[in-house]
Each structure stands twice: as structure tokens, then as C-alpha cells.
Amino acid sequence: MSTATAATRIRNTLIAIVAVVLSATIFLGFQTQANSTSLEAQAQKATPLEVALTNGKPTLTEFYADWCTSCQAMADDLAAIKKKYTEKVNFVMLNVDNSKWLPEILRYRVDGIPEFVYFNGRGEAIAESIGEQPSSVIEANLDALIAETSLPYAYSSGQTSTFSPPVNAATTAPRTHSAQQQ
Incomplete structure (x- = not known):
């Protein structure tokens, strides 16, 4: 077996292992998300x-x-x-x-x-x-x-x-509309 063929086999094996690990991780991630109490x-x-x-x-x-x-x-x-x-x-x-x-x-x-x-x-x-x-x-x-x-x-x-609720001009208190408040 040549060195190039052995390197190709190792590379293909590593790719297959990574693909299996990624697939398992994605599958488990979806399972966890589906059962989430978020x-x-x-x-x-x-x-x-x-x-x-x-x-x-x-x-x-x-x-x-x-x-x-x-x-x-x-x-x-x-x-x-x-x-x-x-x-x-x-x-x-x-x-x-x-x-x-x-x-x-x-x-x-x-x-x-x-x-x-x-x-x-x-x-x-x-x-x-x-x-x-x-x-x-x-x-x-x-x-x-x-x-x-x-x-x-x-x-x-x-x-x-x-927490402070967002307030705009339409929801401000009635007393805040006057510029002459003292």
C-alpha cells in the first residue's frame, strides 16, 4: 500500500468519525431543545x-x-x-x-x-x-x-x-403635560 493511499484512508476515516460525532451532537441538541423548560x-x-x-x-x-x-x-x-x-x-x-x-x-x-x-x-x-x-x-x-x-x-x-415599562407621550401621567408645574 502506498503512502498516499494510507493517508487517504486515514483522512476518510477521520471524516467519517467527525460526521458521526456531529450527527449525534445535533440529534442530542434537538432532543434537549424539545424537552426544554425554557x-x-x-x-x-x-x-x-x-x-x-x-x-x-x-x-x-x-x-x-x-x-x-x-x-x-x-x-x-x-x-x-x-x-x-x-x-x-x-x-x-x-x-x-x-x-x-x-x-x-x-x-x-x-x-x-x-x-x-x-x-x-x-x-x-x-x-x-x-x-x-x-x-x-x-x-x-x-x-x-x-x-x-x-x-x-x-x-x-x-x-x-x-424593570421599567416603556412609556411614551401617550401613556405619561396627566400632570406631566403642563410646563408650569411647580
């Missing part, structure tokens, strides 16, 4: 707000952002909670970076994320909590929400990421 994956599975507030089931609405470290830290726990309570509670996710949700951001005075707003089966906001919450706290609140009793951990605070 915020984006959860948001895609979430109940639309309009449906949640009119279907008669209690609702937990989460105001979040993809860049929010507290939101990311809670993603796995929330995915498990959503799986456990999916038959009894609507789960809505509203991304604060989407200007579509600015009316809701202002209505519920979202000033830190994650922020959770709890709605009864009639679509009325009855409680909220802000910041990272242990899964036991969220579950206790959901159990109370389902039972139509007061939520034990409503208005509680945990670690938040700073």
Missing part, C-alpha cells in the same frame, strides 16, 4: 390571556422577560407546577418586552419581574406576588385559588430583576 417553550404552551380570563378556570399570569435571571431560575419549578395543575388552572405568560402587553403591565403596575397575578374563575385579579417564589409558595397559593379561599402568600416579595 421560558420561550413555556410561553408557547401558555393559555392566551383572553381565553384564560373567560373560561371559568382560575388563572396564574406571569409577567416575565427572557433576560430575567429570576424568571430563568424559576423556569424548571414552574414547568413542574404547570404540569401538576394544568387541568385546574390556566397559566398565562406575558413577556414584558412585548409592547402588546403594555396595557396589562400598566394596569397591574408591574415594576419587578417575575410578577405573578392570580385571577379567580370570573377573571378578577385577586392577588399578586413579586419576585422569585419557592414552588411550595406558588403551590399553596394555587391550592387556595382553586379552593376559592384567601391566598396565604399573596403580595409576598422575593428577588426581582429591575
